[in-house]
Amino acid sequence: MVRAFSAIHPAVSFTFFAFIIIFTILFQHPVFVGISLSGALFLSWLLSGGQGVKSGVKLYFPMFLLIALANPLFNHRGKTVLFYLRDNPVTLEAVTYGLCMAASLVAVALWFSCYSKVMTSDKFLYLFAGFAPTVALLITMTLRMIPNLKVQLKAVASAQQAIGLDARTGNLVQRLRKSMRITSILLSWAMEDGMETADSMKARGYGVKNRTTFSLFKFDARDGVILAVVLGLAGICLTGYFLGYGVMRFYPVLAPLKISGLALCLYTAFGAYAFLPVLIEFRENLKWHFCK
Amino acid sequence: MSDESEPLTPRASTNIDVSAGLKSIDTNIKKNPHTQESMINTSRKTETNTRLKLVRKGLVVLIPVLLIISALVGNGxxxxxxxxxxxxxxxxxxxxxxxxxxxxxxxxxxxxxxxxxxxxxxxxxxxxxxxxxxxxxxxxxxxxxxxxxxxxxxxxxxxxxxxxxxxxxxxxxxxxxxxxxxxxxxxxxxxxxxxxxxxxxxxxxxxxxxxxxxxxxxxxxxxxxxxxxxxxxxxxxxxxxxxxxxxxxxxxxxxxxxxxxxxxxxxxxxxxxx
Incomplete structure (x- = not known):
């Protein structure tokens, strides 16, 4: 359970996630992708424990395989031929590129899942209420309605079962007809319930001028420091990218890894960036441990 | 059935256009609702419109800018x-x-x-x-x-x-x-x-x-x-x-x-x- 990282100001954590996701897409380089992936895995382990990581792996492994396999099958560029598949060469370069892309994609997906854990809908609404209040509200309402309708779907289905219209029995046509009945009931219920919500919103003054929003978020000195660190490290990484350190040449032959001083600095900076939430968390834990 | 979804007066319907409706804090509106409200609203409305115009222009410029940056940095x-x-x-x-x-x-x-x-x-x-x-x-x-x-x-x-x-x-x-x-x-x-x-x-x-x-x-x-x-x-x-x-x-x-x-x-x- 992450407390320290979730407690920082939404604007800061949003900036952090925006940059890390952009970097993960931008840097097509095994070292950067590896760092980003491990950072994302570590954070998602902190956020949701071993069970969360396990379900994440289950969700993203097929995607990883698809991308990793697709590239060497579609692309035959590269000089080092590993073997031939139906007269088409499968090259080491294409395999490496596929693996790198797949890892980067999974890293992005993991960062997104961490994002949705940290940036809860109240934070999202807070951030976008100034910029696009209606759209932010629309998205938040939809997210709230999904579990709501799921519960109602179960209620409708069991009520139908109770009056002898169990959608799981009968032949295909009968089942289909009963399922249609359930969706139809659900639609009516959702609409009627929605109208009540809308009237209730209106009664409480939705859209009336001079309404203020209340939020618990306060931008304090610690947030300022973290934001400065985030922007500083991001600046270093971006500079490195524009100097050509962020990408590795895959074709026609794999380029050797750059290990000059500057490259090492860049790897360290990116590592610090990717593990920033984890570091914040550990610092907080240590503080708690020793100040108890 | 009375139609509750419609605003009560035409004046209200034009006043709905306040960009930061959720966030705006104005205190002295109660005194003279008719004149002051409309005044504030027109000023806000123009503010919103210029902001939107800027966004629109920005969007038009953004696409070529993105393409140019990508072509310059270009690594496929x-x-x-x-x-x-x-x-x-x-x-x-x-x-x-x-x-x-x-x-x-x-x-x-x-x-x-x-x-x-x-x-x-x-x-x-x-x-x-x-x-x-x-x-x-x-x-x-x-x-x-x-x-x-x-x-x-x-x-x-x-x-x-x-x-x-x-x-x-x-x-x-x-x-x-x-x-x-x-x-x-x-x-x-x-x-x-x-x-x-x-x-x-x-x-x-x-x-x-x-x-x-x-x-x-x-x-x-x-x-x-x-x-x-x-x-x-x-x-x-x-x-x-x-x-x-x-x-x-x-x-x-x-x-x-x-x-x-x-x-x-x-x-x-x-x-x-x-």
Missing amino acids: NYGLLSVLLIIVTTVPFFLRFERRKPQARELVIIAVMATLAALGRVVFAPVPDFKPTSAIVIIAAVAFGPEAGFLTGAVAAVASNLFLGQGPWTPWQMFCWGMIGFGAGMLSKGGSKSVLVLSIYGFLTGFAFGWVMNIWFIVAFVQPITWAAVAAAYISSFWLDFTNALSTVLFILLLAKPWLKKLNRIKVKYGLLE
Whole structure:
């Protein structure tokens, strides 16, 4: 359970996630992708424990395989031929590129899942209420309605079962007809319930001028420091990218890894960036441990 | 039945256009509501309009700027560029909706339809590409117009990806489903609302959805991009696209009539006729 990282100001954590996701897409380089992936895995382990990581792996492994396999099958560029598949060469370069892309994609997906854990809908609404209040509200309402309708779907289905219209029995046509009945009931219920919500919103003054929003978020000195660190490290990484350190040449032959001083600095900076939430968390834990 | 969704006076209806309606803090309005309110509102309105104009100009400039940066830095990584371009393309739709200051009822209707579309996608997730989402988006568009159709599709994509995995493909899916909704809305506005026309539209967009998403796949994950690789991607996705098209037709045939009837009833009951 992450407390320290979730407690920082939404604007800061949003900036952090925006940059890390952009970097993960931008840097097509095994070292950067590896760092980003491990950072994302570590954070998602902190956020949701071993069970969360396990379900994440289950969700993203097929995607990883698809991308990793697709590239060497579609692309035959590269000089080092590993073997031939139906007269088409499968090259080491294409395999490496596929693996790198797949890892980067999974890293992005993991960062997104961490994002949705940290940036809860109240934070999202807070951030976008100034910029696009209606759209932010629309998205938040939809997210709230999904579990709501799921519960109602179960209620409708069991009520139908109770009056002898169990959608799981009968032949295909009968089942289909009963399922249609359930969706139809659900639609009516959702609409009627929605109208009540809308009237209730209106009664409480939705859209009336001079309404203020209340939020618990306060931008304090610690947030300022973290934001400065985030922007500083991001600046270093971006500079490195524009100097050509962020990408590795895959074709026609794999380029050797750059290990000059500057490259090492860049790897360290990116590592610090990717593990920033984890570091914040550990610092907080240590503080708690020793100040108890 | 009195129509509660309409503003009480015409004055109120023009006053709704306050950009930061949720955030504005004004204290001295009570004294003379008529003159001061309208004064503040016109000043705010112009402020909002200039801001929107700036955004609009920014959007127009942004696309070539992005392309130029990408060409200069150019290393064949178009994934991020494509995502940014797609986001820029969808922003105007949201801005328009934002500027219109929609009523609570409009919001709720779009949220309900988007929820149903997203739920349908999540429920049918185990069967690849077999989903009622497009069909529900099309039905929403036919019942409530192109704008509602676009928003239903776009929001359904975001919401369902919260369960199926958010990623850089989310803006692409928002664009695809949004456009399916927008097109369906335009189609029904043009007068063709029959189930047959909608089914044909659903079948075609089922393929179009897959074809646009293929572009994303190729741009982001295939390097170097060759005609052979493009052809391979399109050929290998054929059956998935076909499943998508077929499921859309199937769900339109099943849902269009009863759901449109219900939605029309709701429209009449709550006075939502435009």
